[in-house]
Amino acid sequence: MAATVAATGEFGLIAALTGDLAQPPTTLLGPGDDAAVVAAPDARVTVTTDVLVEGVHFRLDWSTPEQIGRKAAAVNLADVAAMGATPTALLVGLVCPPSTPTATAVGIGKALRAEAEAAGAAVVGGDVTGGPVIVLAITALGNLGGRPPVTRAGARPGDVVALCGSLGRAAAGWAVLSRGFRSPREFVEAQRVPTPPYAAGPQAARAGATAMIDVSDGLLADLGHVAAASGVVIDLEVPPVPPRMAEVGAALGVDPLTWLLTGGEDHALAATFPAGTTLPDGWSAIGSVREGDPAVLVAGRPFDADALGWDHFR
Template identity: 55%
Template structure:
């Protein structure tokens, strides 16, 4: 008796195979003028204006996302957002993206289609064209994304350029994703705005380039927490960065979660990661619109480069770090 073919709603990745999986991912792709050869050849071909800037991130099920917390579409969007933010932090313009996907054979094809739809939607928002990648079988869903950007006529904005006397400013949300993660970890799905920010970060697309044009001397993507990431800038530039808590307005969703769990909402803002806001240092003067001053850059003393809060060392962890015990 011939074996029946599973309906499209019931099909798994094992049913359609590798090439069917790839076809579902690349179907309906848009292409930017910078891309002359996209998926379907041995390599992609794209044009770069100025210096090429490249960044890679890996997202692993159970570490960076959970399927019971996030939809496939949200995971697809997040896969692009967390990587494109690194290009923004260099003052560059995102151009092209390459994605490799490892999945178990029993994963429903519907999940892959929804993931691809989310990936394409966020790529379009970021101004990216998907130009290639790879697929493989894997025990857990594993997503590797590489984004390529261009600097045009400007030099990339590095972490090493902060100078005493400058203003430290941020653009984007702070504390929202950490508050959302805390809510999800306790079995809640609200406040919706905070939970959604954890599922899909709201990257301030285009602001990295505007910061570069506005004279930013150093810049970083806030992925591990504001204090932790500013410390990367302080160490790379050999300076002391002081953050002023009076500069922050606590968003209502962050305040609501903090109140529910008995936590200082400022801890979410200062140490919460995964918002993918941008922090940059600017010469004294007018900041680009949308950027908010939160501190200053000072000469490092005998204690060496550091980050302080209101002039004093911060008590407790400053942010997320993989492999840290405790």
């Protein structure tokens, strides 16, 4: 019988999760004390947090522990990148039932570490406790490198709206999985493990981005936050539907444009740039900013959908 976290014990689990953690130079004191110490090179730290709950954000019958861990890290690291910062550290709170196999908890933890390392950061500490379902509470830190943060409030009339990363793939994957299928693999994998363009955030900041956001809840919903914070209208072009996504939409009876515009969990980055800016590599123009009461339009019109993005309490 596989060992459980109850048999392994709290401190045995902590040792399994932190025993061989590698740390970047920004970690001055890692796991093992009452708190970690992380360098703040320009005396400021970006901080963000997310909570992922089993049955809401992930399912063990859909994803492996490793996929869950990578996803948990990615959703936080993407928020750091969206401020124009470089990720430096993660703090992890893990809740799990006593019956959870130790291998499941360790798999999640090792994958969190791997995703953090891919972004140039490290897991520097956290906590473990028991509960009725698996919950991951992640706090991410980032370094702005001496630059001002790129907030949601900086978009100005005349700016270009641009995107780095993919849209709609995770939503298509959720639709596929929820109907009991496991293909097309590209969409299913996008739902299981997002691939945020971490380096694109600081890249956009250096290029003069005026506003930026992580597309976690859907393009229309998240750009709606930018429009509201900036007091502008954002007018998007109608995005092209990839042929494979069109096929899946037809098979499931779903307009794939809905996935592209309202589907969340891809964790692309959307930003606004002054007109005439040469967009950094990997960024593509998708719309424009103009004066008016805050709104997000598609080809000059409101998009007709039951909901413009994910809302946890709707």
